[in-house]
Amino acid sequence: MALSGLEIYKLLPRTNCGDCDFPTCLAFAMKLAAKQAELADCPYVTDEAKVELEAASQPPVRLITLSSNGHKVEAGNETVLFRHEKRFFHKCGLFVRVKDTDDLEAVKNVASEVDGFTVDYVGLDLELDGMAVEAASGDPDTFAECVEAVRSATEKPLILIGSDPDVLKAGVASLTAKASGTVPLLYGATPENWESMAALAKKADVPLGVRPGGGLEELAELTEQVKGAGVQNIVLDPAARDFAGTLTRMTQMRRLALKKNFRPLGYPIITFPGEGAEGPEEEVVLASQHIAKYGGFIVLDHFSQASAYPLLVFRENVFTDPQEPIQVEPGLYEINDPTPDSPVMITTNFSITYFSVANEVESAGVPGWLIVADAEGMSVLTAWAAGEFDADRIAKSVNATGVADKIDHQKLVIPGHVAVLSGELEEELPGWDILVGPREAVDLPAFLKLGNE
Amino acid sequence: MTVEIPVEKWPGQVREITLGATADEGGTRSHTVTVGGETTLPFLHFEGEIPHPPVVGIEIASRRPDDWSPLLLETWSDVVDDPAAWAKAAEEAGADILLLTLSLEDSVDDATSAVRQVLEACDLPLIVFGPGQADKDNELIVPVAEEGAGERLVLGVCEEKNYRTIVAAALAHDHLVNSRTPMDVNLAKQLIILIHDMGLPLEQILMDPTTGALGYGIEYGYSVMERLRLAALQGDSMTQQPMLVTPGEEAWKAKEAKVGDDVPAEWGDWGERAINWETLTATSLIQSGADLVVLRHPETVQRVQKTIDALMAEAGEPELVAA
Amino acid sequence: MLVQEADQILQRALQENGPDTEVAFPNTAYYLPLVFGMTGREVQTLGDLVPVIEDAKRLLRPVPADRRWTPYLGETLDSGIATLLAEETIEAVRFIYGLEPQRVPGLELAGGTAFTSPDANGDGQAAGNGHLNGPIDDIQLRSWGIQLVDGRMPGFAAIVGAAKSNEVAVKIVRELQQRNILTFLAGNVNGRSIIHQLQEEGVEMGYDTYIVPFGLDTISAIYALGFAVRSALTFGGMKGGQAREILHYNKERVFAFVLALGEVDDLKYATAAGAINFGFPVVADTRIPQILPTGVTTYEHVISMPFNEIAAEDDLGRAEKLVQKCIEVRGVKVRVTEVPVPVAYGSAFEGERVRRADMRVEFGGKYSRAFEFLRMVDMDEAEDGKVEVIGPGFDEIEDGGAMDVGIVIEVAGREMQQDFEPVLERQVHYFVNAASGLQHIGQRDIAWIRISKAAAEKGFDLEHFGKILHARFHADFGAIVDKVQVKIYTDPAELEKWLETARDAYDFRNQRLADLTDxxxxxxxxxxxxxxxxxxxxxxxxxxxxxxxxxxxxxxxxxxxxxxxxxxxxxxxxxxxxxxxxxxxxxxxxxxxxxxxxxxxxxxxxxxxxxxxxxxxxxxxxxxxxxxxxxxxxxxxxxxxxxxxxxxxxxxxxxxxxxxxxxxxxxxxxxxxxxxxxxxxxxxxxxxxxxxxxxxxxxxxxxxxxxxxxxxxxxxxxxxxxxxxxxxxxxxxxxxxxxxxxxxxxxxx
Known part of the structure; x- marks a missing residue:
């Protein structure tokens, strides 16, 4: 049974020292209760309290971090089955796999392509997270060479895949020798090789993927064994590859971790959609399923811009905080090459609001200036109700954009939902005419065309 | 180690709804299409029944839709000028149902004749949507309902501000309606109640919670649908309607799908990107509970149907790929 | 009694034509709709009608001697249904003899049911000449049904008899037309029918004008109820024989009423009782016993409103009020779509300021007093849409000046409660503000309203406050408000008096809120x-x-x-x-x-x-x-x-x-x-x-x-x-x- 913030508070030192980076012990306690903080952040908690709080404070899905050269991929720490219940916290890592039996130049090319792929989405730079290198040759040197080739093309985190610990060891060695702080994922421990794999992972202090021969029972046994051998950071292979199978397994695993607090399966999941799909077109679809349904690290076998872009956008969408929607950068947006006599409109920086307005203006073919006000990412009505889109805020936004210097009129179109602000705005923006636009974006084209006549 | 798989016992079930009518039932379709009936979340076969797979529709238009992406117009080529030919082509492309969208420029005669032609040209159950302006929708849908009497069409679009006439037309001629609300659980429920209050049986109402395209608010549609489906399974009767969404229309509005010129190079190949855009929009919504998705590109239809087949495959124990 | 008469007619028809003679209303489904709806009997031949008459006889009870119906309402209603079954039987037989639809020389219907072979359907011209309409055909039923169901058509009126004069007949029908209410005509008084009256005045009748003449006798009013039954079967998904459900459907969803013009004889009474079963109230323009307690109908059952006693300037005014009463009794909601003021109106103007320099006049604020007060009154204490200005206007006030004003809004509604008074009163702020050139601040007795010069020049006057409030309360609160009348006081003595009343009410409400505990x-x-x-x-x-x-x-x-x-x-x-x-x-x-x-x-x-x-x-x-x-x-x-x-x-x-x-x-x-x-x-x-x-x-x-x-x-x-x-x-x-x-x-x- 999870403890409430107040119950946790009673077990804390109650000194308000602030060393946990929260202002008070009560605030920290409430964050712990919401599973948004770790007990380890409090240096002064007593051992007895620790034991009592352990169950309540440990995230049901352990956080696993891969890193190298300043890049970091985290998976885990998830607390819900459905994003609307709270949110999905850590975006699953997207990796592209190469094999050490491939031509080295080709490997390098793929790695640099993946490394260099950046695409802008609502002002965010979306990127893939790293590469996976599979030891298909069975030869340590070949593998090490391949890992080095990949490393020469990208500094992003890596996943090393193989079933022979000795071969993987060569790869790990070549990585860690070059830079400290590099944490790749080793994959994977099987019922056959887990002892030596676990030893390798423990020695290198890197997370270890585990792959059972059968169902969830075997998987749970295997993780317990690996854990027993001293490896704390574990990543799970659901041991299914197809659409229905991965959906079933991964749902069951997330439920067990969250609802039953079943520790042996309380780790992020790794998937290989390319192995369950017929061809690259299907791989994208299966990968998107794994993004939405509980994947932690997703290893793709194909890379193309036309599929990486939609996958990255989908991941962004799924992992946004439903209560804190994506915001657009506040500022002045030019639509259809506006001229000094084009209309000036204002809306809020809630992405959906912005998109609906911008899309309508754009598709109407009417040039216009669109001011996006910082309204804490809320829609027009919500922002207005919350006092984040009032006359004062609008006036400040208009002035901050300097739009007045770009136009030869002083007319501002405000959303119809905030018509009530027009009077106040005329006072806040002396000399401006405040025009009340339609309530819904969809009526903007008609409104703008009317204004043109 | 024994692992006890958590299985939810859902008290509720999605309503089963049948579209179209065969000759025996007073229509002219070669078969009907039934959706709904689920007793668990999408594709969790270990937990409950999923008696009917989600259904894929293709959207066609009563006249050449010039605002559609050139990619679509090229793909469908000549048939976009002829609803009957288009209906046939869509049937051949593998659609389970058709959605015919009427145009603002259609007269009553244009609309009814398009419906007649489509019904004659193909065997699939048909959905007919007005052009999306209240007055025009009402003007066209009423005679369309009469023209299609007996066929158990789905008439749309019922929205909070304009549903009464369409529902009345459905009542008069025994059709179904599509109840559309803007991405909100309570509004979705409320409109179902209002439509049902007019006397239309729940077996004749599809729920369309609306969606955004990938990158354009899909997460809202996705979560609202998940919540509606959870509510349905938890026994909330007015949310137990099968859900229809139109990812085709939404995805092809997005710049990523719609246009090929003057876009960032890193967006990649237009054709592939566009198909991916529509496919991912559709498959994610299917994962969140959609029972009917309406698409626009024939290649997407293939991919989405293949995905549905894969998800319906009820392997007892998930298949394990040898390492 | 009509049931006996129907029995005799049926017996004769059986002898003359044999039990296998087909019986049907042309171009309609559902057999004889009323019989089918009430009893589930699928009448296709004369022989099928025999058990119907038996049903009617069973429903019949002895009529109470002195027409004091109220205590016997239950039996009255059963008798009513019996009458309807008999009436439909008679009409069905009349069709066999070619007596239906009734001939009226010279009448041309603007659209009507076709009575030739089914193949000739759709040829409306040929369909409607020289005879009345008879039952409404199925195509028209669906078309009107859709409008009735979706609310574009508020309801239908069945008018039985003849009006006081041709002029009144035309006025009544026009009033109904204006409100988009479907009008069915039947019956006569001493041989003269409203159908004659309208024909003489050149009023076009037929489907196209929403005025359908059924027949010159009372019996043909049965087609109106047949229409009601068929609506329930078509749009309500009811099955034949579900009498209770069908009657209930009509009560809840079909806003219809009967308007009896002229003397009401026994047959009219009996038919009216049948209509009450459907929840359709009956309003008569002559003196008849009223049946007021509600129960079967939504509100009153039978209302007597002697035409000459209606308070109005002339007969036309009386006709208007008569129709108004019908609508009110049935609970048909008034829809006001436009706010009739000389300035632009819409939420876009809500935030507008009226600066002192642009101001024509202000009420409240520093230099004058203004209050607004909304109270609930009884239904008959309010006349919907009435706006009175009591005292002088603001013509005499200089530009930029101030004057006292009190706005008293009286609302009546069957769903209205005293607790809603403050909720509604607070809306005055939003409603007034939405007019271009008006500014409203505050509430109760700290209200402060300004009218701009521009608005005053366009003709905005005190009475327009009332017009705005009337329109908006109907539009936004129609569910709880049936009538709104507004009095605007500028007369100092009256204003003082009302201000006191208002303040008492404010205090009362404060107290009420304080007393309102969980x-x-x-x-x-x-x-x-x-x-x-x-x-x-x-x-x-x-x-x-x-x-x-x-x-x-x-x-x-x-x-x-x-x-x-x-x-x-x-x-x-x-x-x-x-x-x-x-x-x-x-x-x-x-x-x-x-x-x-x-x-x-x-x-x-x-x-x-x-x-x-x-x-x-x-x-x-x-x-x-x-x-x-x-x-x-x-x-x-x-x-x-x-x-x-x-x-x-x-x-x-x-x-x-x-x-x-x-x-x-x-x-x-x-x-x-x-x-x-x-x-x-x-x-x-x-x-x-x-x-x-x-x-x-x-x-x-x-x-x-x-x-x-x-x-x-x-x-x-x-x-x-x-x-x-x-x-x-x-x-x-x-x-x-x-x-x-x-x-x-x-x-x-």
């Missing part, structure tokens, strides 16, 4: 308006705990539910009391569990420490426990400063919102602070150790009252604010120095 009501209300962004949050609004956004109190929710029964404010039965102190009831627990997606299992109304109510994010204030101070702090949205919790309002909002239940922190509305139920389970208002100065200042008087109620008049001064403490360390000495009562209260946890 214990005294059976229902709380939910508010799920915010679930679009906080899906698991449910506000429970009780008389003593308003919504956390401050916008909805219990009365608002109650009114909102009446207006929109499927909307976000639903009644929550309190159900069994579980814990009076903490505020647990079974009802709210269940409701919240169901509507929070089963995320919240229990909720207290009066505690922040145990299962507190969740919040969306719209809260005016956040309360949070300060363990060190053995109390709580309350920070308001307006306060940007640091709080002793170590967090500002916006950081705290992240913790308090989102529909999560976190004991120790809670969002709430400002006015909840004043409630005796404010965290009463945890010690009440005395627990407040810190409070934003904004709250202290903006609610100084009210808070002082709370302090006195709590028995500690200096309490407010003992509470710290951001000016003397923004950390716990700073807070504690202040509390000690002030001897804050919380320090000596039992531990908060």
């Amino acid at each position: 214990e005294r009501v059976d229902e709380f209300y939910s508010c799920t308006l915010c679930q679009s962004f906080a899906p698991n949050h449910v506000c429970v609004v009780s008389p003593q705990r308003l919504g956390l956004c401050g916008a909805y109190n219990w009365l608002d929710c109650k009114a909102s539910y009446r207006i929109n029964p499927t909307g976000p404010n639903q009644p929550i039965r309190k159900g069994n009391l579980i814990d009076a102190e903490k505020g647990y009831w079974e009802g709210p627990n269940e409701f919240v569990y169901q509507h929070s997606n089963q995320a919240i299992e229990e909720v207290t109304m009066y505690s922040i420490m145990e299962n507190p109510m969740t919040a969306c994010g719209c809260f005016e204030c956040i309360a949070m426990v300060i363990p060190e101070g053995n109390g709580i702090m309350v920070v308001s949205r307006e306060d940007p400063s640091m709080t002793p919790a170590g967090m500002t309002f916006s950081t705290l909002a992240g913790m308090a919102g989102g529909g999560l239940q976190s004991p120790g922190i809670m969002g709430h509305g400002k006015f909840y602070l004043l409630s005796p139920k404010f965290i009463s389970a945890d010690g009440g208002f005395k627990r407040v150790v810190w409070m934003s100065s904004f709250l202290k200042e903006s609610m100084a008087d009210e808070l002082q009252e709370v302090a006195e109620r709590e028995g500690d008049p200096d309490l407010i001064d003992k509470i710290a604010d951001e000016r003397d403490a923004t950390t716990v360390e700073e807070l504690l000495p202040v509390l000690e120095e002030n001897e804050h009562p919380a320090l000596t209260m039992p531990p908060i946890f």
Whole structure:
């Protein structure tokens, strides 16, 4: 049974020292209760309290971090089955796999392509997270060479895949020798090789993927064994590859971790959609399923811009905080090459609001200036109700954009939902005419065309 | 180690709804299409029944839709000028149902004749949507309902501000309606109640919670649908309607799908990107509970149907790929 | 009696034609619709009619001698149905003899049922010449049915008899046409029918004009009820024989009434009784016994409104009022789509300012008095749409001047309640503001209204306030308001008198609000308006705990539910009391569990420490426990400063919102602070150790009252604010120095 913030508070030192980076012990306690903080952040908690709080404070899905050269991929720490219940916290890592039996130049090319792929989405730079290198040759040197080739093309985190610990060891060695702080994922421990794999992972202090021969029972046994051998950071292979199978397994695993607090399966999941799909077109679809349904690290076998872009956008969408929607950068947006006599409109920086307005203006073919006000990412009505889109805020936004210097009129179109602000705005923006636009974006084209006549 | 798989016992079930009518039932379709009936979340076969797979529709238009992406117009080529030919082509492309969208420029005669032609040209159950302006929708849908009497069409679009006439037309001629609300659980429920209050049986109402395209608010549609489906399974009767969404229309509005010129190079190949855009929009919504998705590109239809087949495959124990 | 007559007619027809003769109304489904609907009998031949007459006989009871119907209503109604069965039988037989549709030489119908072979259908021209319409065909039924069902057509009127004069007949029909009400005509008085009257006056009749002449005798009024039955079968999904359901469907959904013109004979009475079964009230323009108690019909059953006694200037005015009465009795709602004022009107003008320089005249403010007062009156005390200006206009006032005005709005409605008066009154602000060139501030007797010169030049006058209010109350509150009349007082004596009345009412309402306790009501209300962004949050609004956004109190929710029964404010039965102190009831627990997606299992109304109510994010204030101070702090949205919790309002909002239940922190509305139920389970208002100065200042008087109620008049001064403490360390000495009562209260946890 999870403890409430107040119950946790009673077990804390109650000194308000602030060393946990929260202002008070009560605030920290409430964050712990919401599973948004770790007990380890409090240096002064007593051992007895620790034991009592352990169950309540440990995230049901352990956080696993891969890193190298300043890049970091985290998976885990998830607390819900459905994003609307709270949110999905850590975006699953997207990796592209190469094999050490491939031509080295080709490997390098793929790695640099993946490394260099950046695409802008609502002002965010979306990127893939790293590469996976599979030891298909069975030869340590070949593998090490391949890992080095990949490393020469990208500094992003890596996943090393193989079933022979000795071969993987060569790869790990070549990585860690070059830079400290590099944490790749080793994959994977099987019922056959887990002892030596676990030893390798423990020695290198890197997370270890585990792959059972059968169902969830075997998987749970295997993780317990690996854990027993001293490896704390574990990543799970659901041991299914197809659409229905991965959906079933991964749902069951997330439920067990969250609802039953079943520790042996309380780790992020790794998937290989390319192995369950017929061809690259299907791989994208299966990968998107794994993004939405509980994947932690997703290893793709194909890379193309036309599929990486939609996958990255989908991941962004799924992992946004439903209560804190994506915001657009506040500022002045030019639509259809506006001229000094084009209309000036204002809306809020809630992405959906912005998109609906911008899309309508754009598709109407009417040039216009669109001011996006910082309204804490809320829609027009919500922002207005919350006092984040009032006359004062609008006036400040208009002035901050300097739009007045770009136009030869002083007319501002405000959303119809905030018509009530027009009077106040005329006072806040002396000399401006405040025009009340339609309530819904969809009526903007008609409104703008009317204004043109 | 024994692992006890958590299985939810859902008290509720999605309503089963049948579209179209065969000759025996007073229509002219070669078969009907039934959706709904689920007793668990999408594709969790270990937990409950999923008696009917989600259904894929293709959207066609009563006249050449010039605002559609050139990619679509090229793909469908000549048939976009002829609803009957288009209906046939869509049937051949593998659609389970058709959605015919009427145009603002259609007269009553244009609309009814398009419906007649489509019904004659193909065997699939048909959905007919007005052009999306209240007055025009009402003007066209009423005679369309009469023209299609007996066929158990789905008439749309019922929205909070304009549903009464369409529902009345459905009542008069025994059709179904599509109840559309803007991405909100309570509004979705409320409109179902209002439509049902007019006397239309729940077996004749599809729920369309609306969606955004990938990158354009899909997460809202996705979560609202998940919540509606959870509510349905938890026994909330007015949310137990099968859900229809139109990812085709939404995805092809997005710049990523719609246009090929003057876009960032890193967006990649237009054709592939566009198909991916529509496919991912559709498959994610299917994962969140959609029972009917309406698409626009024939290649997407293939991919989405293949995905549905894969998800319906009820392997007892998930298949394990040898390492 | 008609049933005997029908029996005789049937017997003769059987002899003359044989039992296998086909019987049907042309171009209609559902056999003989009334018989089919009421009895389930599928009449196809003359022989099939025999058991129908038997049914009618069984329903028949001896008619009470003196026509005092009220006590015998049940039997009257059965007799009514018997009459209808007989009437339909007679009409069916008449079709066999070619007596239906009835011939009227020279009559040309503008669209009507075709009576030749089915192949000739659709040729409306040929269909309607030289005879009346008879039953409405199926195509037209569906077409009109759709309009009746979707509300474009408010209902239908069955007019039986003849009007006082041709002029009156035309006026009545025009009044109905104007309202888009379908009109059916039948019957006569001494051989003269309204159909003749209209024909003589050249009024076009037929489907195209929504005026359908059924027949010259009373019996043909049966087609109107046949139409009603077929509507229920077609649109209500009913089956033949579901008499109760069909009658109920018509009562609930078909807004129809019977208007009996001229003398009412026995047959008309009996037919009227049949109509009452459908929930259709009967209004007569002659003196007949009234049947007022409601039950079967929505409101009154039979209304007598002798034509010559109707108060109006002339017959045309009387005709208008007669129609008005019919509409009112049936409960057909008036729709006002446009606000009839000489200036632009729309929400786009809500925020407009009228500056002194642009002002023609103002009411209220510094230089004059203005008040607005809305009260409920009885249905017959209000004349809908009436606007009176009592006293001089503002012509005599110089530009930029001021004058006193009182706006008194009287509303009547069958769903209206006195508790809704303040809810409606508050709307005056929004309604008036939406007119271009008008500015409205304040409410009650601190209202302040300005009219701009531009608006005055366009002709905006005092009476237009009334026009606006009439139109908008109908449009926005039609569910609870049936009639609105407005009186605008500028006459000093009258104004004074009404101001006093208004102030008494304001006091009464204040008292009522104060008396309205959680214990005294059976229902709380939910508010799920915010679930679009906080899906698991449910506000429970009780008389003593308003919504956390401050916008909805219990009365608002109650009114909102009446207006929109499927909307976000639903009644929550309190159900069994579980814990009076903490505020647990079974009802709210269940409701919240169901509507929070089963995320919240229990909720207290009066505690922040145990299962507190969740919040969306719209809260005016956040309360949070300060363990060190053995109390709580309350920070308001307006306060940007640091709080002793170590967090500002916006950081705290992240913790308090989102529909999560976190004991120790809670969002709430400002006015909840004043409630005796404010965290009463945890010690009440005395627990407040810190409070934003904004709250202290903006609610100084009210808070002082709370302090006195709590028995500690200096309490407010003992509470710290951001000016003397923004950390716990700073807070504690202040509390000690002030001897804050919380320090000596039992531990908060």
